[in-house]
Amino acid sequence: MQAGPWRITALLDASGPFFLPAGAAFSGATDDDWARAARIDPEAFGPDDTWNLAFRCFAIHLPRGGYALVDAGIGPADSPASSWAPVPGHLLERLAQAGIDRRDVRLVVLTHLHEDHFGWSVSPGGVPNFPNARYVIQRTEIDALGGDSVVHTAVIDPLLATGQLNTVDGRVCVAGHRGDGVSVLPTPGHTPGHQSVVVRGHGRQVVITGDVLVHAVQLADPGVAYRFEADQDTARRTRRAMLDEAGCRPTWLATAHLNTPFLRA
Template sequence: MPVTHAVGRLTVIALEDAEGPFFMPRAEAFPDATAEQWAAADAADPAAVTAEGEWWLRFRSYAVRAGDGPVTLVDAGIGPAGSLAADWAPVPGRLPGELAAAGIDPAEVETIVLTHLHNDHMGWAVPRDSPFTAARVVVQRADVALYEANRDQAGQFDLLVEPLRAEGRLHELDGDLALAPGIRVVATPGHTPGHQSVLVEDGDDSLLVAGDMLVHAIQLLHPELAYASDFDPAQARATRQRALKAVKAVAVSHLGEAFRQA
């Protein structure tokens, strides 16, 4: 069964689409990390490293709901065998089966929040492949603009953005948005220009579904460390440091554990 985390009356459910190695050696992904920092990170999250020292990723989406109410899905995984992530990620993903195991019908998914438009986070939201035929898809306008300007270099605009616009299901933001009581989209730029996260709050409890605001436990221990795939490393660092001080827990797409204390 999928792993869950309670935030007051709200439940956050981790849905693992796939797992596999990263295409870049982790020493190149975090060039400033020291041997001591790696040792501490591996002790904190041993499932994220193989016996050979490879970086082992989970590819997760998260479902958020109150009781039996509508579902907010945060990220949409790597997708099926023919998805845009197939050239590097372990397709096909198993998100539809994970939803079924969690007792969620795709028709219950009212909103899909894509933390960003990298192809390992939006696969099952692509209309040609998606079981979510009625859900609105929430993105930041800055990420849409990036792919619109470079539409000949990636398929996100042609396969995701344009079809969703044509169906009237694309919701473009400039900043934050309250989705439902206790569920709010917050801008967390840096990894991409329009990276966003979902803040889940009830009373004094809080959890940030963080997407790729951080990608490895080494950044939980040392949030100042830059990640080579960040669009703006300085902005990503400032965002990460600020966000981790503001919440009690995080849910991170690629860590070995689905939920961690901030």
């Protein structure tokens, strides 16, 4: 996907069934919502109400050199996501297949600090996998972690040790400029400090949503809550605002968990 000078590559870390049936994960969805969702993302629907989902990251080629990586997947076999996600993921192989050297990643944006989004950010030995990147995370997201959260030892402490943690507050342009560039945008609800990435170029906009949308049923009806949203009302408001804004200009949505990487909004 191209937005002006910005080339966005989808990288599939893994895919597989979710540990809960779709009906239990999105209990507020109506039959009509499910029918519309099946037209948007038919691959999400497995037998016996199974929800099949992708675990996807995105690389953005930076015209001045290097790449930004958005999210870091479920990680290797022994990653924190291994208790429920289809590990091991394959992000490092996918990067190599796309011709992207890990050392050329200048920015890693973590949309939020769930284990299926930070999996490859730091190796199990505590060494950041992207040695020349700053890791962009909203301050609110880190502040919302419990003091004994595994995320501190798995991600935050190693990044502090190497000086690679770049904590941000609110909307921040991380490459180019705001009218034509790459920005992070707070999109709370799924987690308190969740952020999405907005890429704008030559009149086109690509929004890398993170988990604002985790299933097509939330596109069919943005009011449908996901069971594991930290604040479902805030998540609904965020989803509606994102889709309303997308209606104002040509926009593609790039999602982590739908089975199609790019969808026209």
